[in-house]
Amino acid sequence: MSDAVSEKNTALMEKIVSLSKRRGFIFQSAEIYGGLNGCWDYGPLGAELKRNLKEYWWRKNVQEREDILGLDGSILTHQDVLKASGHVGGFSDPMCDCLLSKARLRADQIEPQSGTAYHYTGASHEESGWSVDRPYSVLLQEGQDPNKAKKTARLYYAQFLTDKQISPKKLELAGETTEAVENSTHYNPENGSLLTEPREFNLMFKTHMGASADDGDESSVAYLRPETAQSIFVQFKNVAETNRVKLPFGIAQIGKSFRNEINPRNYTFRSREFEQMEIEFFCRGEDGLALTEEWLERRLTFYEEIGIPREHLHVLDVPDGERAHYSKKTYDIEYAFPFGIQELEGVAYRTDYDLSKHKEHSGKPLEFFDDETKEKLIPHVVEPSAGCDRTVLALICEAYDEETVTNEKGKQEVRTVMRFSPRMAPIKVGVFPLLKNKPELVEKAREIQAMLSPFMNVFYDETAAIGRRYRRQDEVGTPFCVTVDFDTLGESGDEAKDTVTLRHRDSMEQERIAIADLRNFLLDRIA
């Protein structure tokens, strides 16, 4: 991305963040206490938007399908579940940081080095009287100039100088000793600098169950789930046995997951608490790859249905070596956010890895008896796993639009419109009396509000000029507004009686519609 484009996108993102706050989509968590890093709250409109997304996903994937069943698993997770899945232990790679370059290296990928280690205890600068006491070492390969060790060490100690005008070359090193070293992974192969001790980066939130449990009691350890998938695998047998299913079939879940991200970024995109919408679609091994393709297509269609067009999505065929080790095929569905192209959903063929692992660790039979082939097997699984909060953010970014319109005085002004698809829009219709000081108009508008509100989210507004009310609704993405005027009351004859103005958000066009037809007109467009 060029600097100019990147600046423009940062500005766009700032506008989106600002509107989200101003209109009550997204607030910072615990804002009055200074905020909580990586946590966000949805305000009234954000909550509606997110509900609309989740409900549509659930309807399409669970309620309208005979072959997918719902589940709502607990968030607190038995430690053995996550040991079996590999989340405890295996995947928490210890990392080392280079003390000089600050590069972070995976401890298990550092090539062992041999040579001579030069140890120092500190450094000082005679003229200014500055000094630092801190052990540091440099490893030199055989044949390297010993002065290189001094040079590297001076650069290291120079980081602590308060007066940055002092040249590292002027530093006196203290307490030099040397030592022969064989196959050590404590040094950065790039520059010979000492590394920090390997540190675990386990991104799971750990807790202890029971009021009397203390931190030392390993048996009381539980975790907040890092993904919703595991409870589906763990309950696979119960669901299969209580529901007369046959392959292929799926189990779907929407719910919160937690990852203690080192570095939450990009607004709500990477947060520590997030919601997932996942399906584990169980199948015979030979169908896995074909079903992965099928699910990819189905998921892309879903995004189109909620207002994210195909051309704004990227499909990444995750190459060998970058996929999880158990996955034979993974597609990432990515969206072009203002801050970059980022993943919304992964569609992964996970083979029979998960169920096999749980069978192994629990010692319980997790085979499925296939009535058609009279065969017992561990089903394979295709997993479309979507980030709910990420998709909400994508909906907001996709909807945001500014257009220049000419007002009645002939002046150009900017109209901010959230072009949500009517299906996702937090408010479906605004209902206004043309004037608030005419009780007959107010009464009629209130009637319409009462008539529609059992079926959809209706917003009634009588303050300010009618144009302002329209613009307010534009900014929160309300697709339709209806206005009760004097024609509605029959002032210009029976033909217009009991009709209202229906105003369209995107075109700003208006049409006349009978109150009796309103409900079905709107329901047809928001379903």
Place this chain on the structure above:
RNA sequence: GCGGGUAUAGCUUAGUGGUAAAGCCCUAGCCUUCCAAGCUAGUUAUGUGGGUUCGAUUCCCACUACCCGCUCCA
């Protein structure tokens, strides 16, 4: 985790070592017969904690949060 930047009202911005300003928004009233009209009145702010100072929103330090670039993302 590293480096850089930022923090004044709901939003956008101004300003000052000595009473913190404006526009928009919002609320109430009047007015108003379809696209941010007008008039009147009103609410709301220096992120948190220290330090320097007679006095700090302003200077210094720390913390927190957000943004940008790395790193990381099982």
